[in-house]
Structures are given as C-alpha cells and as structure tokens.
Amino acid sequence: MANHTAINTLRVKEVNENQCHMCMPLGGVIAFKGIEGAMVLVHGSQGCSTYMRLANVEHFHEPVDVASSSLNEKQTILGGEKNLNKALDNVLRVYQPTMLGILTTCLAETMGEDMDRMIKSYMQSHPSIGVDIIPVATPSYGGTHSEGFWATTRAVIAHYAKPCESHNRINVIVPNISPADIREIKRILGFFGMEYTLIPDISMTLDRPYGGRYQKIPTGGTSPADISRMPGAPVTIQFGKTCPDALSPGLFLEQQFGVRLVNLPLPIGVDNVDQFVAALSSISGQPVPEQLTLERGWLLDGMADAHKYNAEGRPVIYGEPEMVYALTGICIENGAEPVVIASGSPHSKLKDLVGPMISDLAEQPVLIEEADFASIEHAAVSAGATIGVGHTGGKFLTERHGIPVTRIGYPIHDRIGGQRIFSAGYAGTLAFLDRFTNTLLEKKYSSYREKKKEEMFNHIRG
C-alpha cells in the first residue's frame, strides 16, 4: 500500500478565490438533459436557472432551456408551492416534455421546501398529465456540479428502475464527459455487438447535428423504458471510480437489484481503455476486434513518437474528480509526471486512488482537494509547472504565468467546441495526447531560440 503521508497535500484556506468547481444543480441539469424527452425546472430564484443555462450554452454551444420557479421574497416567507405549481403548468404546456426533472437550489433547500409532498399533490390534481416528475435535492452548498451529476443520475435510475426479468442488455453509466466521448464509448460498445443502456446520454441532446426542424427538446437521450429495465441487466459498467458510494448509481443497482457492478476509470489512457475493453470482452465472450487492436497500435506508436517531448512537461491537472483521475493516468503513462493534481470536489476518493499511481514518481505531486485556483496557481508556480490540463478556469495559469493549458473537461468557455473535445478510447487518447504534446511543443518552439541565447550565448559575451 502506498504511503499516503508522503503525498504533499495543501490545506484550503477560508476564502475560495477563483473557483475550480460549479454548483450542485448545474451537474443535475446536464444529467437530466441526457434523458429522453426531458425538461428541467430549477426550484429557486430566477438567476440560478439563467446562470446554469449560460454556463451550459457557452460550453455546448446549444440552446439549453432550463425553467425556474422564479421565487421572490414573498415566497421565501410563504413557501414556494404556488410558484412551483405555476411553473409546472407553464413549462409542461410550452415544452410538452415526457419527463421533468426538478432540481432544488440552496434557496429552496434553506426554505425547507417539501418537494415530494408538493409534487405528489400536483400529480394528484393533474392525474392525466402523463409526465414523470423527478425531484433531486441539489443545494449549492451540498456539493459540486460533479456530485449534482451523480445524484441526479442515481435519482433518475431510482425513479424508473423496477424489478424485471433478466436480459442481455448491459448498463453503462458515464460521468460528465463530452458528447464526442460518449459517441466514442458507444462505438467501442458496438464492436462487441452488445446491447446496452447508456445513461445519461447527452451525445445527441447537447450536440445537435444541423438539419430539419428546430426541436425545443431535442431527440436523443436515454429512454425511460430502457432505464426501467436496468435492474435486469447482467452487469453495470460505471465510469465512476471517484463517485461517492452514497451517490453511486451503479452501487444503487447492485444493492437494490443485485446487478453486478464493474466500476472502471474513464476510458482515457492505455491502461484505462484496456480495462474497459477487457471488461467488454469478458462480458460479451467476444475477442477484441481487429479494429480496436489497430487503434491501440496507433496509440502506442504515437506515444513512442511523443514520449521525449512529454517527459519535458510538468503538468498541473485539475477539474472534476473522474476526469482528473483519468488524466493523471495518461500523463504518467506518457512520462509527463504531474506536479499538481487538484479537484474542487471535497467528496471524491481522489486522494486514495491517485496515491498508488504517484508513489513511484521521483517527485511527489501536490494533491489538492476542495481546491480553488488561487491554491492551484500557487502550487503550480511553486512546482515549476509547464503545462495545465483542464477546463477554462485555468486560463490565469496562461495569462499570468505563461503556462499553456490543454483544454479538456467541463466547462470550456473560452474556446469553441467544448462539446467535441475527444479523448476517450484509444483513438480519443491519441487525439488528447497530440493536443497535449503540441501544446508543449508550441510553447517550446515559440521561445527556445531566445532562451538558449539568453542562457548560453550571452554568458560568453558578457
């Protein structure tokens, strides 16, 4: 076992300066948008829903409609039921969803709104609306958007799943990854000829191809009928090594319905994709298809080409725990030893998971949980980081310290194409690796002549 005391952790201070995470209901919005026919309503003040729309619009470049119960001062005293009912009337009428997710905000939670009772009462007075309403408690102060994502996915499964006959359709539960990565995971599943229920599936709903009539609720997403049959699956593959047990959808299915859980890391990096492919091969009884072997070969070939450049990199890795865990793996595999590993989440299992991976490194990275960018920036500069790996929040690493950032994860607000960032599978890993290596090379080539002259020639002359 790794000696965890060797990990150099940084204590977080009182104030959070430059946030590395977003709020709990935001993750819930993304998860709900991956369910077929779903619309989302945020029970709270108007601003919350608008901000969450904005955050998603800027990442996905898609309209992301989120309704609000628009609570005002009066309702914080009298209770929000009247507004909630009104909001339900309006949103059901205009959007005609088949499923409506309701996320609470810190305001509604602090008011102590009894969501279950209010929804039950609404359903009773509207017996023929034909819409599933699923509330999830997501107070902003209860966790980060990662926890909101898991909690919502779990709640959706808990709502629909019921005991059913065994079948061959496996369950696949993904964390908050790009639509492009979901499509890649589906492609790999397809190689093994397996039927599956992947949840939540934002690959079509939050990355719409152009053409045809505009849809308020885009087609795509995981179908409730499929979700209801998840308990009959032979196995659940969940990419959720860092998911807290209490929020784990896969663990829920295992504990409630006895569906075997194979909890894997995100399939980014050779080892991680190998684990995924091996699991599929074992579950399906099929050999690894030739195409995947080829793609693995191209990845290894690319790693050989890039390893010396990568070894010059001193990465600072940050973001959602599941992504950070996978990225730590791929950086170490490629000889780019991380100097800072950080997540805004206080609840992840990151420290324990990363421990064994970093115990052999020459230099122990700084590990920060519940991180903000002030602490990440400080650690990165102290450790002489040369490249950032993560979302837009790291932009000050570049602006202030000249440390370039390879963008990956959520949110990407200062570049186009957050929804298309492709990093999963062997092919995606290679695509990520090229982006990472080229970021290092661009930085190196933009300054090395100057630097060498400064370092060496000026000494002779001077």
Add this chain to the structure above:
Amino acid sequence: MEHDCSLASGSSGCISERQNSIITTGKNKSRIHCADDSLAGAVSQRACVFCGARVVLNPITDAIHLVHGPIGCATYTWDIRGSLSSDSEMYRHSFSTDLKEKDVVFGGEPKLAACLDEVISKYHPPAVFVYSTCVVGMIGDDIIAVCKDASERHGIDVIPVESSGFLSGNKIVGYRAAAEAIMKLIRPKPGEVIEKTRKLNFLGEYNLGGEKWLIERYLNEIGIEVNVAFTGDSTVAALKQAPGSCLNIVQCTGSMHWVANNLEKEYGIPYMDVNFFGAENTADSLRRIAAFYGDPEIIRKAEVLIERELARITPIIAGYRKKLTGKRAAIYVGGAFKAVALIRQMKDLGMEVVVTGTQTGKQEEYETISGLLSEGTIVVDDANPAEIEKFLLDMKVDVMAGGVKERVLAYKLGIGFVDHNHDRKECLAGFDGAVTFAREVYITTCSPVWKHLKESIGGV
C-alpha cells in the same frame, strides 16, 4: 418549405399570462406590462438581483469583490465582463465565502469575517465589496454589521451590497443595490473636501473592449478631461474623487440614473444622458457635452473631430449599408438604452427592425422604442426562448442582436447574430465602434454559411 416553429400544435408560443408583455406596434392600444416579476416556468432570459449588482460594480478594478454565499453565485460571475483595466486586475478574481451546509445552519457571519480578514491581509485592497446572495438573505446574516467591524479593524472601506437574488427577478433592483454601494464608497468622510474641477464623470460606461478609452480620447481631443467612469476601468481612489466633477454624462441609464440624481442632490453636479453607440449618436453626444462647457474652443474642436471622423467612416459604413439594405433585424437585450441605440444603428444600415425586446425596460422607455419602430413590429418585455423562436421565424428575421443565450438559438434557426452583451470583447462605441458594429452585422448577416444551413432545413 418554410421552417416550422417547434412549438407543439395548439400552442401559440405565448403563455396566456404573458400576453400583456407583448405588443405589436400600431395594433395594440394598451401599454406593455414591463414591471411584472418573471413568470414561473416561463424560462425567462432574465438573471437576478445579485447579477445586476455584480455587473455594475465588477469593473472597479482594484477592489476585492467577495460574494457571500454558496459557490454557484461566484463561479457563474467570475470574470463575466469584457471590461478592460489600465492597471489592477484584482476585479477579474472571484472571491467567495463558499458557504457549506454547516454555515447555513449556524450562520455565515463568522466565515464572512474570517474571509474578510484573510483577503484584506493578503491583498491589502483599497476596498472590499461584499455581495449578499439568496441564502445569506434567507438565514439573515447581518452583513452590514460584519462589514462595519471589518472596516474598523482594517481601516478600509468594506461595503455591503444587498443583492439577495430572490428580492426580485429583475436586475434593475440589483443595479440599485450597486448604486447604493457606490454612493457609500464615494461619500467624503466628515471634514474631507473634494475640490471641484472642470472634469466630467462618465456614468453607465463599463469599458467593454476599451470603449471608455475611445470616448476619453475624443473628449481629451476637444479639451475635456474625464474624472472617473462608473465603473469601467475605475479605481476606488478615482471614484472617491467623483464629487469633484462639474458634469455627469450618463450612458446606461438603467444602471445609473439613480446615481446621477443622487450626485446632483448631494454634490450639485448636473447630468445629461449621452449615447456613444452609432456615429450620429456619438456626434450628437459630443456636441451636447461641448455645449454644456460653452467654451468656443471646445465647441470648435468638437466640430473638427466630428467632421473628420464622419468623413473617415461614412464611406465604409455606406459600403456595408449596400449589402444590408432591406435585411430584417431583431433585438433582444438587457436594457432599453441599448435597444434604442441598436434600433437607430440597424436603421442607419438600411435594415428594418421587426422585433425588439428587453429584460429590464421601463414603461416610458418602451414608448420611446415603439416610437422608433414601424407599424407591425413586435415589442416584448422579459421574453423567453419559445417566444424568441416564434418571433424570429414569424417575422423572417435575418439577423439578431443580443446575448449568449439568444446567440445559440438564432444560429439553430439559421439566423445571423451580433453579440451586444456585457461579456463581449469588441469595442462597439464611438465612430470606430460604429464601423466595427456595421462589420459585425455584415459578416454574420451575409455569411456564406447560411446558404448551406438553410438548404439543410429545407428553407430558402
């Protein structure tokens, strides 16, 4: 084939309770409803009180902006504006007390006090603004008292901004909270005298894409100095000199009329509304400012500048007008000030404005807007995506001006888009801004991409 609206059949796109918030010029005799709270479930494009306060105060460059609440409110407004700074970059940092469950249960005052001590000791800012959020208002933290204590402890201004989101679904209420904070900041301490100067204050100017600097260059050229802008590229020290000005010019009236009125009451500084969006508006504003000073030299220099700049940009804009004449435009923005300026600019480019709306327009502002528009134009207060979609398609709009959320919807419908929001990066003010604006409208309205997109949805 026309591309259909995605509204389900039998739905008008408008929720019946929203009827009075939408008028068609020439047809409706009734006045538009624009003081209502956002309707629950209508998917309003509006934000909240906190957002209003944050966008007004955020460009004060050397202050610390500390959001007292759970993490969401801070993270969504981190570096939200395109305001540029000539010096300090402190305003681009996002500080939050990051309240957790135990703080909500036991009260957040101790954490706020600790955070204040921490940031003030670390950065020695000249002032800290403390924004209250929904939860803070709910649990009743006395931020006024905590700020007062911290202010005494550290000898700097620690100013509470009472911006709990739920106070209203209207940013205007947040503008007021920010305005009150500004007045607190600039009020001289007892015995302190701010000397009167011939400089002016520039209110409702946020230095997006360097706009304040451009207008300041014009003013300097004609012999007028800017004391301080509220709040683009301002510092705490500069704002404290505000009472020494002889004139306030007010650009964004929604955020700053209240401040201008109070500066007049407390310090006897008169104000005038100005507008630097569009060449004609810019020329008119410069003339009126020059006239206020009444100095023949200033007036002469203003005319020289206007003549020179108009001669320079008129042919360029005429080139764009040729391409844009007859195109149909929609506008959906935060405030009426911007809507009015945009209507004029779009019309100057030969375009017809067929839809106009705002998040925070007032009754008299909507009357001004309606007066500028031809009959049959749709005017909407507090719109939502369903309405915007419907009106863009019904009115066969070619290009829309608005914010980020409207942008992606317009693109989905195969319609051009111009960002006129608070995080934009382009300078759209002054004579140069008028050219940039015309170019922005042209490159999107006349882009070759729409040809392929429209073919793929079976449209024209």
